[in-house]
Amino acid sequence: MLTSQTSISNNCEKQEVHVVNSIQPAGIFVAINKNNFKISHVSANCNFVFYKDPQDIINTSLENYFSERSIQKIIYYNDLLRNNSFPTRSITVLEIYNLNKNFEQMYFLIYGTDNEICIECEIGSQFIDAKYKNEELLIEGMIEEITYYNGHRNALASLVCKYIKNLTHFERVYFCEFLEDGHGYVPADFSESPLESLQDHHFPATDVPMVVRSLYVKNRYRMICKASYEAVPIVGLKGKMNLERSLFRNIGSTHLQYLKNMGIQASASFSVIEENKLKGLIGCHAVQGRVIPLFLLPKIQTIVEIFATKLMTYKLNETIVVSQNFILPLIDFANLYSEIDCDLSKLEYEKLCRLKKIFNADFIFYRSNNKLQSNTEIPIELVQYLTSFIDKNISDQEFYVSNRLFDSDPKFDEWKHFASGIILISLEKNHSSFIALLRKEKIQTRTWSGNPESTQVQSDGTLSPRNSFNTWYHQINRMCEPWSHEEISLAQEFRKKLLDIRSGFLTKYSENMAILSEKNKENETLLSEVHHRVKNNLAILCSFFDWKIRESHNQEVINEMREMKSRVTAISTLHEVLYQGGSFGTVNLARYLRSIFSAVYSIVKLQNSETIDFRLNVPGNIIISINDALPIGLITHEFITNSIKHAFLGVKEPILSFEWKYENENTFFILKDNGKGCEDIAIKKGSSLGLELIKLLIGQLDGTMNWEGKNGVELKIQFNKGFS
Structure with a gap:
């Protein structure tokens, strides 16, 4: 591995190489004071051009060496330099006196420093120029x-x-x-x-x-x-001067x-x-x-x-x-990204791989809403480690490029055949969603x-x-x-496009959610009113039953009326639970079953006035839809009614138990009493309205039932559908 060039570069030129007090012997240097236009410094070899000792030239006027036209050119250059309307240095022709006191044209480099105008020429340039x-x-x-x-x-x-x-x-x-x-x-x-x-x-x-x-x-x-x-000193200079524009x-x-x-x-x-x-x-x-x-x-x-x-x-x-x-392929991909609601997990892997071809990558994977892609061509260990590296080491960089991941973490040497280099296109500041393009060694x-x-x-x-x-x-x-400059620039522009799409999607999503929330509130209000009115209407129907019960002197009719009333009450209980619970499409099963028992028991009581021990073994997190709740509630009602009417006569400590459980991916609802039992209940089940109703309701739920009549009655229902 090469020595770190950065640390060496920081040291190799600590001195200011352009701040000097001498020049190369091939050139002649003259510094002119900007205020009085007198010569302030000259190189020690200036006698090759001005034919005088350097000390005799310092603090003398330009008229002794340059033509009036050249002096005006120097003054004009100084004015332009002061107004920042001229190049920082330029080549120009100036006329100087020769030994015969005639003017001779020479090329000079002219530039400015803080306090002086500097001119430089080559020794012997008047002879060389003609050659070119x-x-x-x-x-x-x-x-x-x-x-x-x-x-x-x-x-x-x-x-x-x-x-x-x-x-x-x-x-x-x-x-x-x-x-x-x-x-x-x-x-x-x-x-x-x-x-x-x-x-x-x-x-x-x-x-x-x-x-x-x-x-x-x-x-x-x-x-x-x-x-x-051998360097030629600058005469008349105290210390050094900035000659960064010198030739x-x-x-x-x-x-x-x-x-x-x-x-x-x-x-x-x-x-x-x-x-x-x-x-x-x-x-x-x-x-x-x-x-x-x-x-x-x-x-x-x-x-x-x-x-x-x-x-x-x-x-x-x-x-x-x-x-x-x-x-065009990137635009197609961006449109596809919009169609899948900016959720990369909805994208077919084959379409994701189009980005590999566009960016000449060997491999690609993504993270979408903190969920890593599952079907990748690279080891899952690399995906996990690289994701951890991104979260820990480049969390503040939303766009990251590396041609040598090994320099950042030597562990990447293990996966150099998959990921020696990366372009990371992050779509969230916390990197919860990103696309990673990888190149192998x-x-x-x-x-x-x-x-x-x-x-x-x-x-x-x-x-x-x-x-x-x-x-x-x-x-x-x-x-x-x-990665080439073009590929990096293209990836940056691609990221901006995806972010624009994502921003538009999130804005639209927020607006839609606000509209939906408002609609839901309206629907909830309407459903609440519907359930309330249904409950009230069913309460009126129950009042009719009560009226008929009071008028009738036939005990058989009274019992039938009470049984019908209890069925209506079971239905009414569902609407009451929905209304009070604030959830108008689903119901908590445990709460619903307790309410049914209370409602039915208040109507159809034991003749010996014994209190029934109601045991409910139903998980509190079971939520079912209103379409399932009604038949389950009616099944429960019929079982409770049947137990009170037939099973508990002469039983001192009556018990009703309901259990909801899962076995081998199957769902079971078990209703049981400790009454006198009925060994031939499986035969009798078609001989009463309640038992026939239970059969029809279980069929409606796509379930199967099994009756047991020894030591009380047990109804075990197996559902062929799932519940929450």
């Missing part, structure tokens, strides 16, 4: 060809390297692209002897520390004309030694910027000292900027292709320019220059095929 001026048309042709190039992106990168090599005459020009983890990869290289190609090589992230990368964003091109140089500032010893160890003397780099972020570098290497003329640098940078724009176009086109291939080999594990930090916190740049191969295990 004939290449203006060639550069225009290069720019046009790159602009309209339609081939592969890496082929375009090679073409850009080739053109820049032709312009700079460096032995090696390469494109180093910075990947998501910070390290560099070289997809294109154009080299000649004695330098070898860096094609397909990787570079550790520490080779270009973050503090240096920030400078590359500000300075789109920079140059080291000769790595083995010729003194370079840190770490980077110079780095180049020497590679066998490089001259180096130049051009920043590849996308959306103001450093995405790569065009690097130039030469084994001997070499200078790129100032006027050529911005032209090369224009080529690089067009190249960067083309790279963004390639990326956009790739995204469009991905969208065209996968956006894909062993990869990277070719490094030198062994990144040999990176060392010096005692002062800076990076030790690497000595070896020999090709080094690193095999990467426990890592999946990395």
Whole structure:
């Protein structure tokens, strides 16, 4: 496993490399005071251009060295800089006095600091420029060809390297692209002897520390004309100054030694910027000292900027292709998600697997409302452990991507053939619902320019220059095929779509529930009124029976009237229990049976006035529907009535027991008395209205019955249907 690049990057450039007091000997530096436009600092080698001792130049006026037109150009630049309406640095032509007191044109780099305007030029540039001026048309042709190039992106990168090599005459020009983890990869290289190609090589992230990368964003091109140089001090400067925009500032010893160890003397780099972020570098290497003329640098940078724009176009086109291939399937899946009311458990596994194809995943599973998917292609132990990992370690991340789960938890090594990488699409903040896309391990080999594990930090916190740049191969295990930028972006957009659907569903669900709740309240009120009126009407009917009983002098008629009244009362009791219980479609069985016994016993009492011991063994959680309650209640009524009328005559301690139980997945209702019994009750059951009614009601409940007449009467009913 590679050494952690993050900790090294934090140390390798602790000093501010751009705050210096010297420059490279290939350039000349002049600092001009913004207030009085006098020269405040100069490099010690300025006599090569101004033909005076540096001390004699400090605090003198610009008129002694520049034409009036050039001075006005410097003042105008300062005004633009103050108004933030000019690039931070620019290449311009200024006129300076030569030894013959005639003006001579030279290219200068001009930029501003807090208190000064700085200008820099190359020593001898007035002689070099003529060599390149004939290449203006060639550069225009290069720019046009790159602009309209339609081939592969890496082929375009090679073409850009080739053109820049032709312009700079460096032995090696390469494109180093910075990947998501910070390290560099070289997809294109154009080299000649004695330098070898860096094609397909990787570079550790520490080779270009973050503090240096920030400078590359500000300075789109920079140059080291000769790595083995003696720095030229800046005369008149007390301390150091910020030269982050300088072209010729003194370079840190770490980077110079780095180049020497590679066998490089001259180096130049051009920043590849996308959306103001450093995405790569065009690097130039030469084994001997070499200078790129100032006027050529911005032209090369224009080529690089067009190249960067083309790279963004390639990326956009790739995204469009991905969208065209996968956006319609994702829309279909989103519509399906809406149709199943955002409940993934209702989704057929085959349709869920469509997401695997879209995101090039090897496996997939989900959790829906805290319920894990049961039919997966991966071990249930992995599903459970990964779910626990999500809940414990990434609970605050609603979208999570990893190419190497092993780095987060080494235990994932056990399941690397199923899940080395993951994209987690969470649909709830608490991860109660999510989709997990998994990729298995894909062993990869990277070719490094030198062994990144040999990176060392010096005692002062800076990076030790690497000595070896020999090709080094690193095999990467426990890592999946990395999720592409397009796949990650697509997954994020897909998640947003699902969240929008889920939000709309929950809003509609809440509205529907509110409407339903209101309707239920209305229905409950109506049902309550219905049960109340039925109960009252049945009470009126019972009053008619009482009236007939009082008028009649025939005991047989009176007994019949009382029996009919008790049946009506059993029915009335059901409506009373429903009305009082507040649940208008179901009834608690135990409570209902107690009420029936009380009601019937108050009408049909024992002649000897003995109190019946009523024993009820019915679980308190048994709830039955109103359709089942009525026949069960009437069966109970008929059994109670029959026992009071026939079984308990002469019995001193009468007992009625009702039991509801489950045996071997069957439901039994057992009614029993301790009366005198009736051994031939199974024969008699068709000879009385009550017994015949019991038979009909049991049939209505899809049940079977068994009578026993010894030691009292027992009716055992077995139901072929389930009850709560």
